[in-house]
Amino acid sequence: MRLYSYWRSTTSIRVRAALNLKGLAYEIQPVDLVAGAQRGTEYAAVNPGHGVPALVLDDGSVLTQSLAILDYLDEAHPEPPLLPDGAVARARARAAAHQIALDIHPVNNLKVINRLKSMGHSPDETVDWMAHWMTEGFAAFQRLIRPDTPFSFGEIPGLADLCLVAQVYNARRWELDLAPFARLVEIDARCQQVEAIARAMPDRQPDAP
Ligand SMILES: N[C@@H](CCC(=O)N[C@@H](CS)C(=O)NCC(=O)O)C(=O)O
Numbered sequence: 001m002r003l004y005s006y007w008r009s010t011t012s013i014r015v016r017a018a019l020n021l022k023g024l025a026y027e028i029q030p031v032d033l034v035a036g037a038q039r040g041t042e043y044a045a046v047n048p049g050h051g052v053p054a055l056v057l058d059d060g061s062v063l064t065q066s067l068a069i070l071d072y073l074d075e076a077h078p079e080p081p082l083l084p085d086g087a088v089a090r091a092r093a094r095a096a097a098h099q100i101a102l103d104i105h106p107v108n109n110l111k112v113i114n115r116l117k118s119m120g121h122s123p124d125e126t127v128d129w130m131a132h133w134m135t136e137g138f139a140a141f142q143r144l145i146r147p148d149t150p151f152s153f154g155e156i157p158g159l160a161d162l163c164l165v166a167q168v169y170n171a172r173r174w175e176l177d178l179a180p181f182a183r184l185v186e187i188d189a190r191c192q193q194v195e196a197i198a199r200a201m202p203d204r205q206p207d208a209p
Contacts, residue, residue: 001019001024001025001026001027001055001056001057001058002026002027002028002029002055002056003015003016003019003026003027003028003029003053003054003055003056004029004030004031004043004046004047004052004053004054004055004056005028005029005030005031005052005053005205005207006030006031006032006033006052006207007030007202007203007205007206007207007208008169008173008202008208009033009052009053010105010163010166010167010169010170011051011052011053011066011101011105011166012052012053012066013162013165013166013169013200013201013202014066014070014101014162014163014166015053015055015066015069015070015073016053016199016200016205017157017162017165017166017196017197017200018069018070018073018074018082018162019073019200020195020196020197020199020200021080021082021157021194021196021197022073022077022079022080023196024073024077026055028205028206028207030205030206030207031043031052032207033052033110038050038051038052046062046064047062047064049064049065050111051064051109053066053069055069055072066101067097067098067101067102070082070159070162074159080156081156081158082158082159082162083153083158083159084153084154084158089153092144092153093152093153093158093159093160094159095144096141096144096145096152096153096160096163097159097160097162097163099137099140099141099144100137100141100160100163100164100166100167101163103133103137103140104133104134104137104138104167105167107129107133108129108130108133108134108170113126113129113130116129127174130174130176131174131176134167134170134171134174134176135176135177135180137167138167138171138178138180138181138184139180139181141160141164141184142181142183142184145160145183145187147183150187150190151187151190151191152164152187157191157194157197161187161191161197162197164184164187164188164191165188165191165192165197165201168184168185168188169201169202
């Protein structure tokens with residue numbers, strides 16, 4: 001498989017971690033988001049949505065949207081599972097993941113920040129913007145997960161944890177105050193002890209500077 005990916009992209013981190021957890025082989029095809037490669041004709045042919053990641057399967061099928069890719073990976077390669085047992089628990093795990101993937105990430109995406117800057121907002125204002133949505137989203141996430149498990153929903157890392165580790169990385173990048181989110185910091189630290197997740201983090205990517 002080939003994964004179109006950018007080292008620091010949180011959506012790419014999620015998918016890299018899932019591929020690693022499931023022991024799947026893949027090669028990385030870097031897409032330089034800062035250089036605008038996601039908007040070039042070559043990548044637009046892969047993903048008309050102009051975002052990473054995109055996963056090309058061995059038969060040439062192209063999958064886009066990180067959550068759809070994660071669903072595919074969990075269906076095609078069920079072990080280890082990304083979701084807990086039981087319909088209610090699964091809905092709750094998905095809801096926590098969506099809190100980050102659908103409520104924090106879209107409003108803090110590079111293209112949104114660039115748009116805010118082009119409308120006259122200063123870099124400091126855009127950092128405030130991102131911090132606002134991360135703080136609100138992390139507060140909700142912390143209340144949505146289980147209070148008593150090593151990972152967000154159980155004994156092994158799952159969908160919500162993969163979204164979390166990526167967003168915590170991004171939060172640290174922008175120097176967000178994580179003091180109110182001790183449970184999230186603790187889960188992130190536990191996830192970083194899992195080699196499959198640690199190997200998915202930005203600094204270990206071939207396109208990291
Ligand atoms: N909803 C999409 C979002 C994909 C996306 O936009 N990813 C970001 C990187 S985290 C990106 O490529 N941004 C490029 C841009 O904003 O121009 C997904 O989950 O895959």
